[in-house]
Amino acid sequence: MQQQQYRITLLPGDGIGPEIITVAVDVLKAVGQQLNLNFEFQEAPIGGAAIDKTGNPLPDETLAICRNSDAVLLAAIGGYKWDTLPSNQRPERGLLGLRAGLGLFANLRPAKILPQLINASTLKREVVEGVDIMVVRELTGGIYFGQPKGIFATETGEKRGVNTMAYTESEIDRIGRVAFETAQKRKGQLCSVDKSNVLEVSQLWRARITQLASEYPNVTLSHMYVDNCAMQLLRWPKQFDTIVTGNLFGDILSDAAAMLTGSIGMLPSASLGSSGPGVYEPVHGSAPDIAGQDKANPIAQVLSAAMMLRYGLNQPQAADKIETAVLQVLDQGYRTGDIMSEGMTLVGCRAMGDVLLKALENPQS
Numbered sequence: 561m562q563q564q565q566y567r568i569t570l571l572p573g574d575g576i577g578p579e580i581i582t583v584a585v586d587v588l589k590a591v592g593q594q595l596n597l598n599f600e601f602q603e604a605p606i607g608g609a610a611i612d613k614t615g616n617p618l619p620d621e622t623l624a625i626c627r628n629s630d631a632v633l634l635a636a637i638g639g640y641k642w643d644t645l646p647s648n649q650r651p652e653r654g655l656l657g658l659r660a661g662l663g664l665f666a667n668l669r670p671a672k673i674l675p676q677l678i679n680a681s682t683l684k685r686e687v688v689e690g691v692d693i694m695v696v697r698e699l700t701g702g703i704y705f706g707q708p709k710g711i712f713a714t715e716t717g718e719k720r721g722v723n724t725m726a727y728t729e730s731e732i733d734r735i736g737r738v739a740f741e742t743a744q745k746r747k748g749q750l751c752s753v754d755k756s757n758v759l760e761v762s763q764l765w766r767a768r769i770t771q772l773a774s775e776y777p778n779v780t781l782s783h784m785y786v787d788n789c790a791m792q793l794l795r796w797p798k799q800f801d802t803i804v805t806g807n808l809f810g811d812i813l814s815d816a817a818a819m820l821t822g823s824i825g826m827l828p829s830a831s832l833g834s835s836g837p838g839v840y841e842p843v844h845g846s847a848p849d850i851a852g853q854d855k856a857n858p859i860a861q862v863l864s865a866a867m868m869l870r871y872g873l874n875q876p877q878a879a880d881k882i883e884t885a886v887l888q889v890l891d892q893g894y895r896t897g898d899i900m901s902e903g904m905t906l907v908g909c910r911a912m913g914d915v916l917l918k919a920l921e922n923p924q925s
């Protein structure tokens with residue numbers, strides 16, 4: 561079998577980023593060896609680490625390296641050290657710049673409860689058992705990017721902070737199509753989430769998504785206001801299959817959906833554009849409260865690497881192997897602190913990496 565070569569850019573970022581990405585790289589190398597895939601890793605700075613090094617949260621060189629790779633594996637950015645910077649100089653700008661620079665308008669955030677972790681959820685077993693939701697979040701538009709934005713002086717001398725939530729029809733259509741196609745491959749139920757009882761931008765969103773539905777007769781479309789959706793996610797999450805929503809609503813709802821699964825430390829994501837490399841990253845942040853303590857759960861990062869193999873590199877067998885190894889270590893009772901429950905074995909980030917490698921070497925079918 562001829563060896564497949566892939567150029568992967570690694571963006572460890574800040575906080576727990578370097579700890580968790582190391583685990584994912586080891587896992588990728590191990591699965592690569594088994595399936596004759598050769599990963600050429602190249603590391604670049606982003607976020608706070610890049611600010612410290614270059615003064616810029618997204619150096620041009622970082623973006624160029626990402627553009628020139630087959631896929632980008634990102635850990636997380638941000639932390640206390642940079643919290644007092646003005647918003648346009650913060651680490652988060654590096655992440656937004658990366659998403660915009662690579663045209664990654666579609667963010668897929670799966671929230672699936674694993675049977676092994678039902679006890680780690682704060683919700684009742686009957687509420688979370690069987691939950692399997694895909695949040696399709698628009699990622700390069702909406703209030704994160706709309707103009708005008710800034711802090712402006714008013715005539716009275718008072719300051720006024722402004723952000724603008726805006727979507728064009730074509731921006732809504734392209735994320736809508738990704739969402740309908742995603743729902744088609746799942747249970748065929750798409751819930752579009754907006755705030756069209758108040759916001760004009762949401763009225764346009766709802767109208768376009770409704771119009772698109774005629775092209776996808778095998779998908780059942782429903783609509784929900786975002787405040788109700790936040791409540792329904794906690795009340796009866798099994799009513800959802802695929803959710804499509806804008807940038808800010810998707811950010812908030814995906815963190816809420818994460819908790820259904822036990823911990824945000826479990827949730828991967830894929831950020832995709834219409835061409836070029838995607839960025840694969842955990843839903844969680846840099847967790848500065850536990851950084852450098854070997855306490856982080858690396859599974860969201862490892863599952864992001866699996867999403868990279870599945871969606872970005874078309875290597876589903878390799879992705880399956882990683883996902884199976886994750887299930888195996890959970891079956892064996894290994895838990896980081898965030899998913900710990902009675903009777904389980906508490907491990908740190910590095911030890912979780914070690915048991916994952918063992919599970920890859922010795923899969924128990």
Ligand SMILES: NC(=O)c1ccc[n+]([C@@H]2O[C@H](COP(=O)([O-])OP(=O)(O)OC[C@H]3O[C@@H](n4cnc5c(N)ncnc54)[C@H](O)[C@@H]3O)[C@@H](O)[C@H]2O)c1
Binds near residue numbers: 848
């Ligand atoms: N994609 C990203 O890079 C990203 C995403 C979200 C937040 N952030 C940034 O991260 C920084 C911290 O933000 P925050 O505290 O609001 O969110 P966070 O997701 O970093 O942390 C929230 C809580 O979850 C815990 N947690 C997160 N990931 C974990 C993991 N893998 N294992 C165990 N516990 C985990 C943290 O310890 C913390 O208690 C901020 O600067 C924020 O802007 C970055």
Ligand SMILES: CC(C)[C@H](C(=O)O)[C@@H](O)C(=O)O
Binds near residue numbers: 638811845
């Ligand atoms: C860090 C921040 C810019 C980012 C976002 O808001 O998109 C994060 O919360 C996420 O969910 O990826």
Ligand SMILES: [Mg+2]
Binds near residue numbers: 811812815843
């Ligand atoms: Mg978020």
